[in-house]
Amino acid sequence: MGEGEGLAAPQPALPAGAGQDVGRSCILVSIAGKNVMLDCGMHMGFNDDRRFPDFSYITRNGRLTDFLDCVIISHFHLDHCGALPYFSEMVGYDGPIYMTHPTQAICPILLEDYRKVAVDKKGEANFFTSQMIKDCMKKVVAVHLHQTVQVDDELEIKAYYAGHVLGAAMFQIRVGAESVVYTGDYNMTPDRHLGAAWIDKCRPNLLITESTYATTIRDSKRCRERDFLKKVHETVERGGKVLIPVFALGRAQELCILLETFWERMNLKAPIYFSTGLTEKANHYYKLFITWTNQKIRKTFVQRNMFEFKHIKAFDRAFADNPGPMVVFATPGMLHAGQSLQIFRKWAGNEKNMVIMPGYCVQGTVGHKILSGQRKLEMEGRQLLEVKMQVEYMSFSAHADAKGIMQLVRQAEPESVLLVHGEAKKMEFLKQKIEQEFRVTCYMPANGETVTLPTSPCIPVGISLGLLKREMVQGLLPDAKKPRLLHGTLIMKDSVSAWGVISEEWVRGLLRSLTCSCPTELPAGILRAGPQGAGPGRAPAALHLPRAPARHAQGAGDCHACLQPPEEVGTGPALSGPGGRGVSRQGRGSHHASPQRPEGPLRAAPSGWLRDRGVHPHPGCGPLRGPWHQGAAGLLDLPGRRAGELPHRPAQEGCAPGPQRRQLTARRPPCPLPKWRDLSFRSRTMSVPWVSLVDVEPTAGHSLHPWGQDHSGTSPRVAIFS
Structure with missing residues (x-):
């Protein structure tokens, strides 16, 4: 994957071997300007130059080490590592080679055994010598399972258990927020001496998977x-x-x-x-x-x-x-x-x-x-x-069958899938199945064919543990099988002034940008925000929760009637809240039994109306008090305030507006600074208002500062406060 501007960044992937073929596995991937070679094998069906991958794709770029950042070997089978001594010692690569400890131990033995059979006994061309094998293995860096290895300041790799053979591993390659997972050969079924392959729900931009048995479902x-x-x-x-x-x-x-x-x-x-x-x-x-x-x-x-x-x-x-x-x-x-x-x-x-x-x-x-x-x-x-x-x-193959491949795709949840190490006709069938079931784009390039993929920016998120505790108290117990909504405040980078106070322009901008719509039923652990302009072909932003909070209690949150501005100042359409209540355009006291689906964005309310309801957005006017609430999909129960302040007590039906609420808030003492946990924010479009969000950390003075005192805004982040 490479860096890009605007909507997407390009992510080139090119099979130099194993593209619509089994043998000489060698895939070149460029991710955010970093170039990685995945496997370097030989084809067992040829005795001439065709046994090796076509290295001309990378040798034309000058010195190999200047072009390639690293080589990764998934396991010791010769169709995945057989060309390594030739590539290292004859073609001229002298950079790092990563593999697991068992692969490092067994690989040179099998390479030497192959060389003896091919050269000493059969008299075939000698592409590498015993000394070349030894020199090649000196460049190997062995890795442990689940160990994150920092190749350089930006590029990191991580190995996962693949089954298949002793030491076989799947590798995740990550540069910043972009990642690729390469499976090598793997087996999703345990056998008599090895376990089943496993990978966590890493949601890579691209999953490169073998497809040897793309159309086979084995019997028991x-x-x-x-x-x-x-x-x-x-x-x-x-x-x-x-x-x-x-x-x-x-x-x-x-x-x-x-x-x-x-x-x-x-x-x-x-x-x-x-x-x-x-x-x-x-x-x-x-x-x-x-x-x-x-x-x-x-x-x-x-x-x-x-x-x-x-x-x-x-x-x-x-x-x-x-x-x-x-x-x-x-x-x-x-x-x-x-x-x-x-x-x-x-x-x-x-x-x-x-x-x-x-x-x-x-x-x-x-x-x-x-x-x-x-x-x-x-x-x-x-x-x-x-x-x-x-x-x-009799298939005792240690490769995953079609069912196992689908299981891995389901487990990793990639944005796109690329099939290698398989036959073209079988790959085509599996490609259609993956696209139909998972609604992701699937590719099956031939050798030498470059695939360039768009990527989505991924933004780290911090969340206050106080918010989660409040959700636990007010909501139901967490249930991974049921959809949930998270309630909190999204603090945008541009909303924080030099004094650490939320600006009035930000409040107005948020009111203008949010699209009013009812909360949608979503998969567990995902919060979606519906920005203005979201529609067909433009997916909304999403918050992925590793441990999703409890579902919001029925009727909890602030009373919409109290916060809805009167019709004469120019309101937007009806709102829908966490309790499933609708609010009429007339505002106060008029609740509906069922939520409505309004149309169009909210209009900005005058700052005087906000101030009357206890919201003080101006610098020097005190903290942002008095909960304001917008019923945008995924943004519910938004208590606008400065960090470190205690959230307001949820209002009940028919509660009194304005001054009473402000007085109640003023009497509450500040709460301890919240602790944090990590989430992941992924946006599929660069045009939504909160793609440029930053983490905002509460300090002793209850002001807002970018996370880690980084005011440059170069690392987009977001904070959610209870």
């Missing part, structure tokens, strides 16, 4: 596990061999725990093998980062290590030719290289055998070809391989 986990065990058992019983291609860490441990439990229960004797060395590595890292696993693993780890298997042994290459049944877990998971491809070539010709693909395979890999129905494959050296073994796809 129990059914999938039962089918998997049944297939394996039947194949072993008839003397066949079962190959399960997996990646080193993640899904492999999930299925190993499942088979270990089943073999123990059924007392089966057929051997189960795991790729050499991976069992030891898995044990080491799961023990080292035990806090990243689920609760069951953490509880039992001291008494029994769930990853020390009785029935699963290390695999030797010579075992592939042994007669009789066996089950083998081999890497990598897409059959594009390595031990899993070697075993597949040996066993493919026997119809007794079976290969079970437990996860997604990208186009171009052997795994994708056999799942598409190909039974004659052209291998290296133009050798033709006929596949007679049974091929099964």
Whole structure:
């Protein structure tokens, strides 16, 4: 997101990889002038330059470090980190690289393992060396979950738990009031060794989410596990061999725990093998980062290590030719290289055998070809391989399905959504579902396509705890499922004079700018103000409450009849108050049983009329007394006064106007200075009157000053007083 003027600020996002594709994940985001690269992966379906993202989008801007502020890696899978050494050491990026501690530990091992297979064994082009991997990892800055990391004075990032694999994280990138959330790969369903992804209701301007399974809704986990065990058992019983291609860490441990439990229960004797060395590595890292696993693993780890298997042994290459049944877990998971491809070539010709693909395979890999129905494959050296073994796809993927993606969008409440890491046709379907259900704009750019988004200014808000206490006393108990309205005074920046007194011009301006309308039923914790000119296409301002106050009591607040100016001085239309009462244009004493929906803005009342009702807006005339009340949507029960003064006692029906009210107020002693809590104010248009609001803090002299004594007004804020 970049800075802009007027209504919106631009927010460019560009996929250099994973745009309408799965593989070589790499998304460039510009937020308020800060440029961030999200992931730097390779495509497992290519062996040439196409395996890497197109870095020309950023290298054309001169030195990379001058352009990019940081790189963020979501997890250790090669389609998200495989191009990192090449980008760092060959392309020339030497800035900070952020990832979690488990990713930092496991990433170099998988990169070196890939390099050995691709270069030393297959003779492919060497894009980076072992030393480059080491030099690249020296630039890594490891982060903890929920730790806010300050990249520079303005840019900060925060990691959230993503499930998927050990150490996988979603990242929130924030610059001032603008933010982007990047999910990487995530799983909203807990499995046998990891928990479910979680993020708080952060309401980012943009949510960038994977969409690998955009159209899939998986059946129950129990059914999938039962089918998997049944297939394996039947194949072993008839003397066949079962190959399960997996990646080193993640899904492999999930299925190993499942088979270990089943073999123990059924007392089966057929051997189960795991790729050499991976069992030891898995044990080491799961023990080292035990806090990243689920609760069951953490509880039992001291008494029994769930990853020390009785029935699963290390695999030797010579075992592939042994007669009789066996089950083998081999890497990598897409059959594009390595031990899993070697075993597949040996066993493919026997119809007794079976290969079970437990996860997604990208186009171009052997795994994708056999799942598409190909039974004659052209291998290296133009050798033709006929596949007679049974091929099964059983989704144990650690990616979120369509239901999980929708759940995350609902949880984060973004303004816009951008889909990456998925197939175009499936993305289109999910895009329509998101737009229909959440009423937000959804994008699905291809690689190289830039998306520029408008953003809304977000304004911090302070609220007096005294106001909330009053709401608790006078209103009902808080109920998150019911709509509420907050009652207080919005103090604008321009309304405070050099002497700290609210100006008469501000009072008149507020009367002119407010649109009279009945309070609307709103979601819990949101207060909306209806400014003049708000209408179709111009959403009103909104206050988002983290802990919403109680609902206002029936009939509480000041009597509208007492405060409504007489017809002859020129009033606006009828008012509607917190108790649902309407007030006629004739004003005094004429209440309606049901609220009316008036039209047009209020007219300004003469200052003499305000003064007669105890309101003293002029400097030197004393505090702003005598509650004045306007029935604008979201602005109800507004006791106009200086900060630090005790609020007026709510008037009842038919209360006496004017002097009696003023006398009652004058006898009340000043209350202690209120304490504060934070809220969030978001306006979707720059033309509403209170976009330039400032926090106003009460001081010992009961005068108003901008929050933190900052009189420049460069940081818009607002204060609400009880």
